[in-house]
Amino acid sequence: MEVLTPRSLDEALRLKSENPQAVPIAGGTDLMVAINFDRIRPNAVLNLNEVPELRGWSRANGTLRLGAGLTYAEAMREPLAGLLPALAEASRTVGSPQIRNRGTIGGNLGTSSPAGDALPPLLVAGADVVLASVRGERRVALGEFVVGPKRNALAEDELVTAVELEPASAAETFMKVGPRNAMVIAVVSLALRAGEELRAAFGSAGPVPILVRAPRDDADAFPERVAEAAAPIDDVRGTAAYRRHALRVLTRRALDRCLA
């Protein structure tokens, strides 16, 4: 297996263009598990850990830009945690401290799992995903970026470089149900932002994370609307019936938290 380690974004995009089969790796918390389980055997990996442009976060004209290499541990730290509280809460639910130190927002987007913990908070924040290649840069709304379970809109020469979103202007929260009290993949998760509009997004209750919106006045009917928007399945982690039920409970509790 070849390891390509670019030192700049330009070099990374060039390498990706020249080696479209190279699998990007940052924290490796998804990829290394897949390799260990022998599910994939990439001939090359593109190590993005030495690309400075992907690190950290910034704020310009009110818009937040989170680098694809932003770790969960970084998302939990102030002042970012105060600007995006639901993302910080979601990050706290990810794996163990070691995983949170390694795993990145960009990796969560790249994997595009229906259970990706960062996706629901980014959805309620109206995030755009920034994709780049040697051909240039484009922005795709997160809801359009994830197109199926572990499938997304990335072209084979593209990398996720950042997400752009507005800081929370209203109360928001994130909750995740798992079969034990820490270190779980979501059985079902929910992010809710209660501004002028109610926005809820859930994970692990359909092929892709889904955003549900309603006017603030419709709060009473909202839990049912969220549950109805789900398309859950039975799998080893939980039943479809439970996931739908839990979404109802979580949405009601999230509304109580955010509208209080």
Added chain:
Amino acid sequence: MSTTLPLGRVGERVKRVDGIPKTNGEFAYSSDLFAAGMLWGHTLRSPHSHARIVEIDLADALTSPGVHAVLTHEDVPGQKRYGLEFPDQPVLALDRVRYFGEPVALIAAEHPEQARRAAERIRVAYEPLEPLVDPERALEQEPLHDERWTHGHGYRDDPRPNVVRHLVIRHGDPDAEGAVSVSGVYELGIQDQAFLGPESGLAVPDGEGGVDIYVATQWLHVDRDQVAPCLGLPPERVRIHLAGVGGAFGGREDLSMQIHSALLALHTERPVKMVYNREESFVGHVHRHPARIWAEHRADADGRLVSVRMRILLDGGAYASSSTAVTSNAASFACGPYAVANALIESTCVYSNNPPCGAMRGFGAVQTCFASEAQMDKLADALGLDPVELRLRNALAPGDVLPTGQRIDGSLPVAEVIRRAAALPVPELEPLPREAIRLPGGAGNTTRGEGVRRGVGFAVGFKNIAYSEGFDDYCAARVRLREDGSAEVHCAAAEVGQGVTNVILQVARTELATDDVVLAPHTTASVDSSGSASASRMTWMAAGAVQLACRAALEERERTGGEVDVERIYRHVRTSPLDPETGQTTGERSHVAFACAAMRVVAEVDVELGLTRVVWIGTAQDVGAAVNPQAVEGQIEGGTAQGLGLALMEEIQTQGGLITNASFTDYLIPTALDMPPVESVLIEDPEPSAPYGVKGVGEPPTVVSTAAVVAALRDATGRELTRVPVRPDDIVGL
């Protein structure tokens, strides 16, 4: 590796000799072994739970890069089958595979990845067969085995197909009527030992046709006695050496890679290392038997048990392993630690195409304790009695007779453990608001107190110590006493993390009255069998053997004056088989001794989401006499965690016999956030027949904690919760 000892005599709190190296990462586990010039072994396994093998084509694999050997059943030079008790399991599949992951072929290559790639080039033509996956239908289906492997061993030779063992215990008049009667049906899923160190080891050919196998196991000599006949070698040419064990819990009683690595090593004349990955480990060892249990308990108006009827169905999976003994143990402890004059217990284990099951901590008693303790709570409810009071009224005591007809003549302080556990004060309710991690759902941040109810549960359990039914599981120890007064102890007792190394050293120091004692490497080459590090027996048996050998060495030195080297064998009291028709003991006893534990659990349950936080556990355990109280507490906490895991989350899931959650992502074990602090009270009521009065302590906490945790959940939710692990759906009522 010989071990130098920190000081400590019997009864003292001593730090574990392996504690620091295991904590700082220096300890060498069996997966860390290395030999110059070694090859890597890999196992090709069946993707089917039941299929006929039509053809195996090795041509492409043999020419694959780096490959030194590709072996099938045709290359097994000796016996083609092996087994812990019955040789019903092929070393490599013959013409049929009976479970998902059954070994079919072996590869040795320069690099593990080359071995894996070569495995993909082996073409096996399978003809899939309908898998037998419902144990209730097993008795009417085509037999999975052509031979009746478990017949002719003194059990009831049940003529029905696919019966591994069927045991009926009839005691008194099971039809006796009581003032109240409660009944229930209970179910347990398949639990895995989930040891962190996967199956691994190294086989080194000795250049003279023999082989040395370094492996993580629970019983060196029984491994040797199974490996040698399959290699076509006399036992002395197969030497098994204990490598660092990363947990066992019964899952290393059966062989995994021992024969396979030796076959490859002898074939290639090179050392061969094998290490299972996590997914492979889930098919690399036997699991806890899943069970379905029907129970009816009758009591008089004062709450005294009149009659217990129980029917236990265990799914043994594809091969027998230790299922016959588990079947009997489940029946023996079906009534719990209570005096019952009349009982009818029927215990049946069947073959199926589900994952093979065998030994796991608690060994049949876990399953029946879960059912029996739920029944006791139901009975208390029906009688309007306090559950603790009901248990006290029925508590077994020395002199009482068990349903097998055995009179308890050793120590068994059931009432004492009940009283002491029930007297432990439960923690007060923590006020809200709380950090998310101190609420059900934990780090998931799912509640700030909404839907949360508190419950308190209580349970009592007991289990046998050492092997039963006439099994001669002796233990040997050898002591070399030098002229300078220093000593070297040889004992094959496997250190599986339970702390037997410290026990051996503490005993030797105590008996020899010197701190200058070392423990030699554990190997079949220098000392006779120790028996298995199983059945809560190793402390008792090793202490007995080391004590005997030390005393003999001192006497010998007294006589001869010079350096002495003596080996002695320790045996516990003899046991007798159960009568195959009545289930009554055919001698004075079928079990050696017993140990009991009572446990109180406080849990908080989010009844709307079905999530749980166990807040606190208090337990009183009958430990005989603690050799090392700190290690005893460690065993109680670890054993409790394993039982809590079964109560709340641990289950191997299958579809058509295929395991669907073979990873630590989806087979979940408790984290530090799931396991509460444990308050342990050690009840020291010395066992008269044991050295220093000791009892094994590893299993009682596991036996009782599943039942106790679910009792707390029932109290919090008001639901019956008859199946473990309890699913959120069960709590919510979906």
